[in-house]
Amino acid sequence: MPHRTFLAFIWPSLLAMILFIAVPIVSVAYQSFFVEHQQVMTEVESCGPFGCKSEMRVDAAAMAELRSESPMGRFNGLGTYTNASHLAFDEVGAAWRGSDSLGEFIRQVMNLPFYKALIFTLSYTFIVTPLVIVLGFFIAIAVNTVSARLKGPVIFFSLLPMIVTPLIGALVLFWMIDARGVIGATLQAVFNDPQLSLKASPTLTWVTLFVYGVWHSAPFAFVVFYAGLQTVPQDTLESAMVDGASRWERIRFVTIPYLMPLATFIALMQLMDNFRVFEPIIGFSAEANASSLSHMIYTDLRSGDFPLFGSAAASSMLTILGVIILLFPVLIRTWRDFGRKA
Amino acid sequence: MANSIHQRSWPLVALSTGFVLLWLFLAAFPFIWTAWGSFKVEADFFSRADWMNAFFGPATEAQTGSPFTGSGYYGAWIEQDFWKAVLNTAIVVIATVTISLTVGTLGGYALARSGFRYTFWLLIAALIFRAMPHVTLVSGYLLPFFELNIWGYLITTIIVLVAINQPFTLWMLHSFFLTIPKDFDESAMVDGCTRFQAFRLAVIPVMWPGVVTTGLFSFLLAYNDFTVTSMLLSQDNHTMVPKINSFLGSTQQEGKVMYAVAAAVSAMAPLFVLVMVFQRQIVSGLTAGAVKG
Numbered sequence: 069m070p071h072r073t074f075l076a077f078i079w080p081s082l083l084a085m086i087l088f089i090a091v092p093i094v095s096v097a098y099q100s101f102f103v104e105h106q107q108v109m110t111e112v113e114s115c116g117p118f119g120c121k122s123e124m125r126v127d128a129a130a131m132a133e134l135r136s137e138s139p140m141g142r143f144n145g146l147g148t149y150t151n152a153s154h155l156a157f158d159e160v161g162a163a164w165r166g167s168d169s170l171g172e173f174i175r176q177v178m179n180l181p182f183y184k185a186l187i188f189t190l191s192y193t194f195i196v197t198p199l200v201i202v203l204g205f206f207i208a209i210a211v212n213t214v215s216a217r218l219k220g221p222v223i224f225f226s227l228l229p230m231i232v233t234p235l236i237g238a239l240v241l242f243w244m245i246d247a248r249g250v251i252g253a254t255l256q257a258v259f260n261d262p263q264l265s266l267k268a269s270p271t272l273t274w275v276t277l278f279v280y281g282v283w284h285s286a287p288f289a290f291v292v293f294y295a296g297l298q299t300v301p302q303d304t305l306e307s308a309m310v311d312g313a314s315r316w317e318r319i320r321f322v323t324i325p326y327l328m329p330l331a332t333f334i335a336l337m338q339l340m341d342n343f344r345v346f347e348p349i350i351g352f353s354a355e356a357n358a359s360s361l362s363h364m365i366y367t368d369l370r371s372g373d374f375p376l377f378g379s380a381a382a383s384s385m386l387t388i389l390g391v392i393i394l395l396f397p398v399l400i401r402t403w404r405d406f407g408r409k410a
Numbered sequence: 411m412a413n414s415i416h417q418r419s420w421p422l423v424a425l426s427t428g429f430v431l432l433w434l435f436l437a438a439f440p441f442i443w444t445a446w447g448s449f450k451v452e453a454d455f456f457s458r459a460d461w462m463n464a465f466f467g468p469a470t471e472a473q474t475g476s477p478f479t480g481s482g483y484y485g486a487w488i489e490q491d492f493w494k495a496v497l498n499t500a501i502v503v504i505a506t507v508t509i510s511l512t513v514g515t516l517g518g519y520a521l522a523r524s525g526f527r528y529t530f531w532l533l534i535a536a537l538i539f540r541a542m543p544h545v546t547l548v549s550g551y552l553l554p555f556f557e558l559n560i561w562g563y564l565i566t567t568i569i570v571l572v573a574i575n576q577p578f579t580l581w582m583l584h585s586f587f588l589t590i591p592k593d594f595d596e597s598a599m600v601d602g603c604t605r606f607q608a609f610r611l612a613v614i615p616v617m618w619p620g621v622v623t624t625g626l627f628s629f630l631l632a633y634n635d636f637t638v639t640s641m642l643l644s645q646d647n648h649t650m651v652p653k654i655n656s657f658l659g660s661t662q663q664e665g666k667v668m669y670a671v672a673a674a675v676s677a678m679a680p681l682f683v684l685v686m687v688f689q690r691q692i693v694s695g696l697t698a699g700a701v702k703g
Contacts, residue, residue, distance in 0.1 A: 069524040073605050081517030081576050082532075088573030089539045092550025099553065139557055207433050210426035220689075222430055225438040227685050227692060232441070233634040235651055236674045239658075240444045243671065248456035250443065250464065283436065288696060295697035315422070344543035347636050350655065362545045362637075369549055369641060377553055384546035391541045402534065 093388065100381035102141040103148055104374065105134045141378055148382040155386075156180045182383070185359045188274070192360065193342040196281035201334055203282060204289020205327070209319070211290070212297050223291070230287040238351025241280055273357035280348050285341070289334045296330045297323070339394055361387045441678065448675040449478040452668050482672030486657070492673050494646075495653035499633065501564055502649055506571045506632040510579050511625050513572065515617070518583030519609055523592070533584065536577035544574060544637040551642065562644030570642060571632050578631070579624055582695065586620030587613070623695040626688055633681070650677045
């Protein structure tokens with residue numbers, strides 16, 4: 069296809085992606101070097117029945133004028149990146165000098181908002197992803213063994229946790245684990261502890277979010293593996309049997325190697341999706357105990373009367389950096405594959 | 411011999427059937443429970459005394475005279491104007507899917523048929539774009555949209571959703587187009603069609619299954635989106651998902667939580683129908699990227 073025709077076909081798609089994905093990334097990068105204007109304060113004389121006193125007030129008119137003049141805010145260089153709510157170099161340094169043990173240092177760093185969000189995001193990504201792959205694989209193996217009449221309904225119901233809106237799926241579980249909901253009340257009865265609440269302790273909140281993540285994504289792994297299982301070469305399985313391989317050995321040495329590329333594909337998709345974990349934190353109202361990078365940006369944009377664009381932009385840039393690091397092995401591999409083909 | 415591979419010992423069959431039933435329960439029970447409970451009053455759905463209350467609904471019967479009540483639905487749809495959010499969702503979703511597919515088939519076809527090196531780079535760029543957390547993009551939109559005064563309208567959200575959808579749509583349609591032999595459009599062009607006529611008259615008619623599958627996933631992305639719709643739409647234009655979220659903030663008081671439950675069940679219902687009708691296409695779509703790649 070000549071370049072001209074190619075361009076004629078692809079330009080609408082390309083334009084949409086450039087305008088609404090590439091340009092915003094550049095604009096976020098630019099925005100991250102700016103912070104909000106300082107409050108313009110004016111001294112106001114306020115007189116009441118008990119005499120006059122002067123107090124400092126925010127001058128709303130001057131602020132509005134300043135904002136319309138330069139909506140980006142004022143230049144701050146890399147200041148936003150290094151401040152206490154992002155990379156927090158000063159605080160980390162102080163924690164390093166001030167703490168006697170590594171555990172104490174980690175505990176102090178964990179209290180900084182950015183590191184708290186980063187550690188949750190990474191834990192979520194790297195705990196949920198392998199569990200999804202393992203659970204999905206076992207469901208696929210099991211469904212493959214049951215009678216054909218069960219398979220249709222099983223696939224229908226299995227798809228539900230994945231298809232349903234993440235926020236709604238999280239809410240449905242959240243209502244059930246409420247102390248008055250069916251799971252929450254059952255847990256209290258089982259452990260005989262009327263104070264037990266999955267929402268109160270950070271550890272239990274994290275576990276709840278991880279369980280939600282596995283529940284939400286396992287169907288995806290299941291469907292992909294199940295489709296893969298239908299194409300496992302029967303000849304190889306038969307010859308393995310002739311050679312005396314047990315059922316487990318056949319799975320271990322024939323099926324699993326055959327499904328390995330699928331596992332890589334699921335891992336890639338899951339890493340990308342889990343890294344931007346966001347809706348479950350809203351759905352489970354888990355803000356107090358867990359925060360992810362995406363959620364951090366969301367709260368910056370939602371804060372007060374005026375969004376904290378600078379802070380959100382700096383967090384966004386750090387998140388994008390994380391995505392690129394995460395994708396790097398894949399990019400290198402794709403590049404090599406392409407080189408081999410060419 | 412071929413039979414003995416499929417012969418299973420009964421403990422194994424029992425074990426795997428048990429495991430499948432357990433998974434089935436985990437996957438389906440929360441939805442069935444919530445759908446059933448949405449027809450009860452709050453005292454039953456959130457019952458400290460006995461979980462069976464949510465099943466039989468004694469408080470519902472005491473308060474309304476019947477074991478089922480539509481009061482949650484009435485409150486959400488009529489009192490809280492949930493019908494408006496439903497309408498907005500319908501507009502956003504239909505427009506997003508139509509535009510995404512139109513733009514995406516053109517682009518995907520070009521990517522599948524051009525052999526130049528830049529197609530590889532475009533696909534890689536699309537992969538990186540697909541991995542971008544949506545909220546980082548939204549933080550880039552807000553300020554320009556405020557300045558241009560286009561924030562809060564449905565049309566802005568539709569265009570943004572189309573753009574966010576593009577990387578995925580391109581990848582999927584590109585891999586579907588690769589399965590259609592090149593001879594198809596080339597012979598049409600030998601017969602005197604232009605490239606576009608060949609695309610429209612020879613390729614698209616055999617591409618329908620791929621287009622339908624991709625359309626389903628565009629639909630899901632637009633329908634399930636929370637980040638973009640909650641940040642870019644004004645209160646009046648909210649679609650279902652941000653509307654449900656706003657119920658949670660304002661309806662913590664007694665009785666109102668059932669509005670959110672009813673609204674959530676209302677929003678899930680179309681998805682159930684979708685899975686029932688298009689199960690085969692969804693499965694083939696999920697595996698399209700995997701099995702071929």
